[in-house]
Amino acid sequence: MLPQTIKNSTTYYASIANNPELSLSLANAYKFFNKKKDECLKKHDTINAINHLRQLAIIQNELGDYLGCETNIVHALKLLNQLKETEITNESKVGLYNQIGRLNLILLKYETSLDYFKKGLKIAKHPRHINILQNNMALVYIKQLNFELAEKILAEIYEKSKTQVGAEQTTARALDNLGNVQAKLGRPVALDNLKKALKMRLEIKDNYGLYSSYSHLKEFYSDKKDVNKAVFYANQAYDVAKTVNSISYIEDALSNIISLSSDPNVLKYKQLKDSITNARQIADNKYALIKYDYLKKENEAKVDGTDYENH
Incomplete structure (x- = not known):
């Protein structure tokens, strides 16, 4: 058994949310963050409430509750819009755009996914956040079999990250993904890039x-x-x-x-x-997309005071 102090800590449950082993652990983490979110909202601690909403969205995404995931992301964005823009609120908004972009990627809504990643890029200031968003855009293009565009983006990430302090992991990831895409395109340089990325990852463990x-x-x-x-x-x-x-x-x-x-x-x-x-x-x-669309329309109909099933 873990000590009670550890089991009640935000760090402990954040670790579960981001590295889940069992759905039961996720359920416990969900209860924890939902309670913390409500407490923060009552105390008007908006920033921490937003952070807890983001963790809830991560858990719901993992559990396949895509509508719930989007609902909490939208809630967090609405709360952010009530705050004065700072470095912290900017990072939160970029992270939320990235989350909803990844959600739409799962739902096979590729163009919507790209739209949100692009929204994040428009306001992102930190090089690491820019690299993450661009990498996720490249993943969308790979899903769309647009390997040439994915190659271009990954090459840009790789070149930029080489000059950034503490970006070794980003550099290796970009180079590995680049080599993989180049292999699909039959580029002679593919194997060299895959091996270089491997060497880098061995060095940084x-x-x-x-x-x-x-x-x-x-x-x-x-x-x-x-x-x-x-x-x-x-x-x-x-x-x-x-x-x-x-x-x-x-x-x-x-x-x-x-x-x-x-x-x-x-x-x-x-x-x-x-x-x-x-x-x-x-x-x-x-099925997830159909369920997501149905529930979303059903919720919208309730707000409008109509019966969705009878229309």
């Missing part, structure tokens, strides 16, 4: 970043039909996944190792499982 690097290198060599090197990097990724003790990483790493098997039955099983998983993911995302 970025384990989560290392998993991404090893996975991208496995993918690169797998596409080149170099099975031995693909297996090597797949195993490296698996070792890192065990080190960070992430269930989702371990599952992904084992799936990558299985995909390199020479047993035709194993490969057929892997392809079938991936096909089912992808189909379920697409269906889940579409």
Whole structure:
């Protein structure tokens, strides 16, 4: 059991919200931040109320409550608009635009997602925040198979971050994502960039970043039909996944190792499982979007005093 003082701390529950293991832990974190939010609103402590609303939105996003997530983000933005602009309120607004952009990315609403990332960029002042927003825009373009534009943005992030103090992690992430996109485009420089990013991550001991690097290198060599090197990097990724003790990483790493098997039955099983998983993911995302749109219209109808189901 954890000491009561730790279990009641904001830091403890923020860690759960941002690195969840179990939905029960998220539920406990949600109760904590919801209570703290209400307390802050009663005391007119608006800044901390906004921070708690942001944590609530993170938890709801993780649990698939996308309407609730958006509702809390919008609430936080409304509270921000009542405050005088400062460095703190600016950072909060940028973070909220980034959150709602990521939410729309999950809901497959790519153009809306890009709109919010662009809104964040218009007011962002800190280089780290700008890099995050631009990186997320690149992820949208990758989803849209617009690899050329993603390549351009990631190259810009990489060049800028090289001159920024304390941005080693950002630089490595940009270079790794850049190399991965370049591999899809058949650029000769792709492998060099992937290996440079790996070297940087080893130097700064970025384990989560290392998993991404090893996975991208496995993918690169797998596409080149170099099975031995693909297996090597797949195993490296698996070792890192065990080190960070992430269930989702371990599952992904084992799936990558299985995909390199020479047993035709194993490969057929892997392809079938991936096909089912992808189909379920697409269906889940579409269902989430339908549910989100329905609930949003239903709430709007209640505000207007109409019965949505009868229209």
